[in-house]
Amino acid sequence: MRSDLIKKGPTRAPHRSLLKAMGITESEMKKPFVAVVSAKSDYIPGHKHLDDIAEEVKAGIRNAGGVPFEFNTIGVCDGIAMNHKGMKYSLCSREIIADSIEIMLTAHPLDAVVFIPNCDKIVPGMLIAACRMNLPSVFVSGGPMLPGEKDGVRYGLSEMFEYVGACASGKITEKELAEYEDSCCPTCGSCSGMYTANSMNCLTEAIGMGLPFNGTIPAVYAGRRRLAKTAGERVMYLLENDIRPKDIITKKSFENALTCEMALGCSSNTVLHLLAIAYEADIPVNIEVIDEISKKTPQICKLNPAGKIFITDLNEKGGIPAVMKELSKKGIINTDCLTVMGTVGDRIANAKDADGEIIHTVDNPLRQDGGIAILKGNLAPEGAVVKQGAVAPEMMQHTGPARVFNSEEEANDAILAGKIVAGDVVVIRYEGPKGGPGMREMLSPTSAIAGAGLDKEVALITDGRFSGATRGASIGHICPEAAAGGLIGLVEEGDSITVDITNRTLTLNVADDVLAERKKNFKMPEKELSGYLKRYSKLVTSASQGAVFEK
Ligand SMILES: CC(C)(O)[C@@H](O)C(=O)O
Numbered sequence: 001m002r003s004d005l006i007k008k009g010p011t012r013a014p015h016r017s018l019l020k021a022m023g024i025t026e027s028e029m030k031k032p033f034v035a036v037v038s039a040k041s042d043y044i045p046g047h048k049h050l051d052d053i054a055e056e057v058k059a060g061i062r063n064a065g066g067v068p069f070e071f072n073t074i075g076v077c078d079g080i081a082m083n084h085k086g087m088k089y090s091l092c093s094r095e096i097i098a099d100s101i102e103i104m105l106t107a108h109p110l111d112a113v114v115f116i117p118n119c120d121k122i123v124p125g126m127l128i129a130a131c132r133m134n135l136p137s138v139f140v141s142g143g144p145m146l147p148g149e150k151d152g153v154r155y156g157l158s159e160m161f162e163y164v165g166a167c168a169s170g171k172i173t174e175k176e177l178a179e180y181e182d183s184c185c186p187t188c189g190s191c192s193g194m195y196t197a198n199s200m201n202c203l204t205e206a207i208g209m210g211l212p213f214n215g216t217i218p219a220v221y222a223g224r225r226r227l228a229k230t231a232g233e234r235v236m237y238l239l240e241n242d243i244r245p246k247d248i249i250t251k252k253s254f255e256n257a258l259t260c261e262m263a264l265g266c267s268s269n270t271v272l273h274l275l276a277i278a279y280e281a282d283i284p285v286n287i288e289v290i291d292e293i294s295k296k297t298p299q300i301c302k303l304n305p306a307g308k309i310f311i312t313d314l315n316e317k318g319g320i321p322a323v324m325k326e327l328s329k330k331g332i333i334n335t336d337c338l339t340v341m342g343t344v345g346d347r348i349a350n351a352k353d354a355d356g357e358i359i360h361t362v363d364n365p366l367r368q369d370g371g372i373a374i375l376k377g378n379l380a381p382e383g384a385v386v387k388q389g390a391v392a393p394e395m396m397q398h399t400g401p402a403r404v405f406n407s408e409e410e411a412n413d414a415i416l417a418g419k420i421v422a423g424d425v426v427v428i429r430y431e432g433p434k435g436g437p438g439m440r441e442m443l444s445p446t447s448a449i450a451g452a453g454l455d456k457e458v459a460l461i462t463d464g465r466f467s468g469a470t471r472g473a474s475i476g477h478i479c480p481e482a483a484a485g486g487l488i489g490l491v492e493e494g495d496s497i498t499v500d501i502t503n504r505t506l507t508l509n510v511a512d513d514v515l516a517e518r519k520k521n522f523k524m525p526e527k528e529l530s531g532y533l534k535r536y537s538k539l540v541t542s543a544s545q546g547a548v549f550e551k
């Protein structure tokens, strides 16, 4: 046992005395020690209840003969961090989470791990750690929140952000805004749409590291507790049979996750996170591979923010196993992949058939290609990302004048003040991984545009990223970013920009000699940085590499 490093032999008497100080008995000393890595936090609605989940996990570990030890990680609620300096600390928390788990699992050697994430960056942070440590591991997330409801209409955090724009443009009153605020988030759990947290939890299931329905059973259902207990029991089986993350996370299981990402219309952030996990696991997945899978995968689900279907609906119609079953009919799922419980084929054998409404059939998909597209062009030679499944048909091809802003705040103020008009292409730059630093999510500006009723007439492009709750012609992750010398830094007010999502291009319609002249006179704006962000800005790679730290 790995934990024997601190348990066995006369030299470990001091170590055992410290273990005994925590109540560990002689008989427990002979059993496997299992880490329960929970991101419990009183300050994240998606994590508020994770102590309950951790208790079930520990019961499952004990049921199966292990000794659980819990430790915690940090976590950022992107909703609370949104639209202020706090969001600069969101993406970069992913690397801290991964590194802090490496520290704990090495300083305190344990034999196996159950990971309990829920919200956006905690899931990939823990998946990166699982690949790095490669100890037998199972993931069980906290589960999604139930959707909000007012006057018989369901809604999520996506609409809540849009109501701010609706209120600013006089479409709803402040009293109505307050009523929406009261009913939007009725339970704990990750926000109710196919936003980043739920996207990542569904993909954890698709890649095989979570049990069936890990991505979709609501946080407040008893089924979530049973899932947690089963995860605790299951990790002991994986330990006994020496099944490790790198036996499960392979090129083929990555293809399954990417195929599900496209079929589900996941958050654009999943591109960043899957690239980062692949990098950690040494699996050759890059932006081109993602684009290839996007081109051949039909989108068969369309959830909020692209519509009024929520994760709880997907759960009732058979969840990810049913989605994978339907996709397998097209031959685009690798059914022989191993998971933490059985093969993907076993899961499909027990899955429901697509209902045709929540989960469309592959013969009658919502679109022939995937929910996410990679765009390239002079503005994004290394790629840009759009959640095309949430773009209005009239915005799939759009040319308009650039309205240039050097920060999210400047753009948001202009939109809320009514300064952006139909036809405009809002450009928000110096918000990339290096330039922000931290690659903030532009949910407030995209929601202000949608809330003002301009989402069918205005496009937004940025070297920052988006929330999973963003909809509309919002093109992010422009690489290279402005702070790395990308062309987005040379765009001037009024320049013509063409966003052609159908043909997957992003073009600045300005002659090369004019751009060469601008480049000569260009001066990079300076930002005063300190603390972790200063270090992060120096170390982080581009979004098309997953915004990772190089190994
Ligand atoms: C706050 C949200 C909705 O979680 C967002 O940060 C996302 O990325 O989906």
Ligand SMILES: [Mg+2]
Pocket (backbone or CB within 6 Å): 078, 120, 196, 269, 441, 466, 467, 468
């Ligand atoms: Mg987010």
